[in-house]
Amino acid sequence: MSFKKIFIWALASLYIFCGCQKNESSSEVVIYTALDRMFSEPILKKFEAQTGIKVRAKYDTENTKTVGLTAALMEQKSRPICDIFWNNEIINTIRLQKLGILEAHSSAATNAIPPQYRDPEGYWTGFAARARVLLVNTEKISLEKAPKTLKELSKPRWAKQCGIARPIAGTTASHVACLFASWGVQNTQDFLLRLRENGVHIESGNKACARKVASGELTMALTDTDDAMIEILENKPVAIIYLDRDSQEFGTLFIPNTLALIRNSPHQENGKKLIDFLLSPEVEKMLALCPSQQIPLNPKVKMKLSVPTPHEISVQKVDFGKAADLWESSRQFITQKFLP
Numbered sequence: 031m032s033f034k035k036i037f038i039w040a041l042a043s044l045y046i047f048c049g050c051q052k053n054e055s056s057s058e059v060v061i062y063t064a065l066d067r068m069f070s071e072p073i074l075k076k077f078e079a080q081t082g083i084k085v086r087a088k089y090d091t092e093n094t095k096t097v098g099l100t101a102a103l104m105e106q107k108s109r110p111i112c113d114i115f116w117n118n119e120i121i122n123t124i125r126l127q128k129l130g131i132l133e134a135h136s137s138a139a140t141n142a143i144p145p146q147y148r149d150p151e152g153y154w155t156g157f158a159a160r161a162r163v164l165l166v167n168t169e170k171i172s173l174e175k176a177p178k179t180l181k182e183l184s185k186p187r188w189a190k191q192c193g194i195a196r197p198i199a200g201t202t203a204s205h206v207a208c209l210f211a212s213w214g215v216q217n218t219q220d221f222l223l224r225l226r227e228n229g230v231h232i233e234s235g236n237k238a239c240a241r242k243v244a245s246g247e248l249t250m251a252l253t254d255t256d257d258a259m260i261e262i263l264e265n266k267p268v269a270i271i272y273l274d275r276d277s278q279e280f281g282t283l284f285i286p287n288t289l290a291l292i293r294n295s296p297h298q299e300n301g302k303k304l305i306d307f308l309l310s311p312e313v314e315k316m317l318a319l320c321p322s323q324q325i326p327l328n329p330k331v332k333m334k335l336s337v338p339t340p341h342e343i344s345v346q347k348v349d350f351g352k353a354a355d356l357w358e359s360s361r362q363f364i365t366q367k368f369l370p
Contacts, residue, residue, distance in 0.1 A: 058084040059300035062099045063116035064200070065287060066256075069320050070116065077307050083300050088112070096122045097199040103292065107131050113301035115290045116308065120156060121204040123288040124354035127153045133293040135302050139309035142328050147286050156286030157309055158317045158324040160254040161337065162205050163282070164271040165240055165261065170249045173269055177250070180273045180280065184224035193231040193239045193251035197364050201254050201285050202236065204353070208283055210360045211353040212346060218360075222368050232369065244268050254285075255337050256322030262336075263321055272343055281344035286327060 063070045067089045074085045090098050100122040117123045136152035147156035166176045183192050195202040209218040233239045239251035240258050244266035261268050274280040289305050314326035
């Protein structure tokens with residue numbers, strides 16, 4: 031075989047190889063998700079079945095949710111690997127936006143979400159919310175005597191009876207940042223120090239809080255509706271209290287899951303397709319019907335829920351952008367002053 035023929039054959043082989051690589055790459059999408067794998071994986075599998083697009087998912091652990099994935103996305107800013115961030119809260123998503131890591135994307139699916147739960151420029155969209163609640167063991171305390179407001183948890187009468195997840199990751203850290211934004215820095219710091227002095231139990235996560243209340247190890251604990259509902263569905267002696275639900279001053283905090291497209295990611299178009307799929311009424315209904323019973327934000331989802339929606343009780347009004355700006359200072363206070 032002549033040198034010319036060998037060169038042409040090699041060039042053609044290289045072209046075919048590169049083309050195959052490109053086609054393989056274009057048929058997949060990479061997502062980082064902080065939502066529990068047991069709930070998110072079946073939905074991602076359904077997207078694969080419907081579209082033929084392979085979903086490569088990275089899941090996080092209960093203890094480091096949100097924070098670990100956020101740190102990874104920050105490290106990859108110059109050379110992104112991930113296409114979609116499915117966060118189980120909102121504050122760290124906004125932090126990524128402020129660092130220029132997100133790409134704007136809007137569609138009919140995103141525009142259906144109420145304005146307070148989506149970025150006006152399309153950098154992130156909220157869906158499938160959870161409420162921050164107090165779970166109580168009904169064998170240890172009656173609902174009538176249990177606290178009805180968040181501030182009551184710091185009173186001496188509840189000393190050593192209440193639990194909270196370590197507020198440095200996940201929705202608990204977001205809750206604290208939201209308090210810094212809505213209550214003010216000094217008021218929130220004073221409240222947290224009173225909790226510590228009151229002997230609040232620090233648990234590894236919201237799930238651990240819910241389980242310890244269900245077992246009777248704790249009388250009550252702050253957690254999310256999804257972890258609380260799992261214990262209720264297992265017929266444990268527990269009940270949910272929506273703190274400040276009737277208060278016009280504070281209200282119950284609802285924290286949505288959020289979806290965001292990563293800037294300059296490898297599979298932008300597939301990422302947009304996955305976001306549109308995840309924001310569909312069908313997916314919000316799936317998340318509402320699973321044991322976690324997450325709360326749909328799309329008004330097109332019509333179904334009876336076991337948990338109240340933000341339209342049915344007083345909602346804590348939060349400037350999530352301000353809470354994101356206060357994230358670092360709130361985390362510094364927690365690690366230096368609140369945690370043992």
